[in-house]
Amino acid sequence: MKYMGLDLGTKTLGISISDLTKTIATNYKTLYFDNEDYNSLIEPLKIIIEKENIEKIILGYPKNMNNTIGPRAQITEEFKDKIEKNLNIEVILQDERLTSVISNNVLIEANVSRKKRKKKVDGIAAVIILQSYLDKKGD
Numbered sequence: 001m002k003y004m005g006l007d008l009g010t011k012t013l014g015i016s017i018s019d020l021t022k023t024i025a026t027n028y029k030t031l032y033f034d035n036e037d038y039n040s041l042i043e044p045l046k047i048i049i050e051k052e053n054i055e056k057i058i059l060g061y062p063k064n065m066n067n068t069i070g071p072r073a074q075i076t077e078e079f080k081d082k083i084e085k086n087l088n089i090e091v092i093l094q095d096e097r098l099t100s101v102i103s104n105n106v107l108i109e110a111n112v113s114r115k116k117r118k119k120k121v122d123g124i125a126a127v128i129i130l131q132s133y134l135d136k137k138g139d
Contacts, residue, residue, distance in 0.1 A: 001055035004028075004048070005130025007096065007122050008060065008079055013041055014122030016130045017052055022137075025130035027123040028052075038079050042086045049087060057089055060096030060129040094133045096125065 003022055007014035013031040018024065028048070033040045048054070059080055062072045069077075080091045106124055 001053055003130060004054045004057045005126045006057060006059045007125040007129055008076055009122055010036055012122045014126035016126035018130060018134060022134055025127045025134060027127050030122050038082060046087055049089060057083060057091045058094045058130050058133040059091050061093035062096055065097060094129050096129050
């Protein structure tokens with residue numbers, strides 16, 4: 001069984017998956033959807049969960065820097081509830097502050113062009129979200 005990491009945006013969902021030992025997170029794919037049409041993500045997620053034998057989802061939680069909950073975090077909480085209700089799987093919220101900044105910095109250091117960075121940043125952010133959870137959890 002593996003864990004899945006998710007980075008939810010307004011038009012993209014970055015997905016990462018752990019190895020079987022739940023030690024290393026790797027980029028899996030990015031799903032694209034119409035602006036804030038989160039319902040359209042349920043079926044593709046179901047397919048991936050079944051195919052990859054996922055037992056738990058780690059969803060990036062975009063708290064404000066002062067630790068308050070803003071509109072994006074509220075949308076994330078609603079998406080968490082939607083996944084749990086429709087797919088019957090545990091979803092853990094993982095603080096994702098600065099993951100997009102870290103992702104962009106990693107891609108800049110790797111000399112990835114600005115155009116290509118935009119396409120890859122969500123997947124890298126999903127990896128950082130999941131890896132942070134795996135490192136903290138230690139199971």
